Amino acid sequence: MQAILLTEVEGLGEAGTVVNVARGYMRNFLLPRGMAEVATPARIAEVQRREEARRAAAIRAVEQSKELVDLLSRTILTLKAKAGDDGRLFGSITSADVATAIKEARGVTVDRRSITVEPPIRAVGTYSVPIELAPGLTTEVKTIVSPLID
Incomplete structure (x- = not known):
């Protein structure tokens, strides 16, 4: 049967x-x-x-x-955060912050769990943040963290 x-x-x-x-x-x-x-x-x-x-x-x-991997590999994010005179941030830049910046810059929603910010970004500078969109499909987004000027 x-x-x-x-x-x-x-x-x-x-x-x-x-x-x-x-x-x-x-x-x-x-x-x-x-x-x-x-x-x-x-x-x-x-x-x-x-x-x-x-x-x-x-x-x-x-x-x-x-297509998203190609788009994100060409993306440069600029994040502003409060920082001290020595360049250390008051807090940190997390994967949720990077996901929000991608949404604002490209209009594409990326799940924050696919973004790896290890260890969290705690200083001003340029970073390469890896994003795994699917198994075997990984890209890196260039992220520039600059101090927020009041």
């Missing part, structure tokens, strides 16, 4: 796959737990269409990430 898995089942497959299972296993285990449904030709075609759409969306997301 063919079944479409609704959730990942260990030893059987991932969600969305069509598998052959015994009738008793389907009737007594998979169906009552909501882990699978009976595979009809229409449902199989629908699952295949969803899988193709998911693959196309993943390809589009990778292409957009590559």
Whole structure:
């Protein structure tokens, strides 16, 4: 009997796959737990269409990430912060500050968790801040921190 898995089942497959299972296993285990449904030709075609759409969306997301990597690699951010006479900041520049500056400069929203500011920037100067947009897609944004003049 063919079944479409609704959730990942260990030893059987991932969600969305069509598998052959015994009738008793389907009737007594998979169906009552909501882990699978009976595979009809229409449902199989629908699952295949969803899988193709998911693959196309993943390809589009990778292409957009590559374009964003190119855009961010050409970006130079200028951040102003209160600083003492010796160039040390009162506070620090964090990944959230860098994400906000990118949003203002380029109009692109970058998740602050993908920005690595380790250790936090605590002095005036020029820094290279790494950003990982997707697994394997990393870029660096040149960031200039200057003192805020009141």
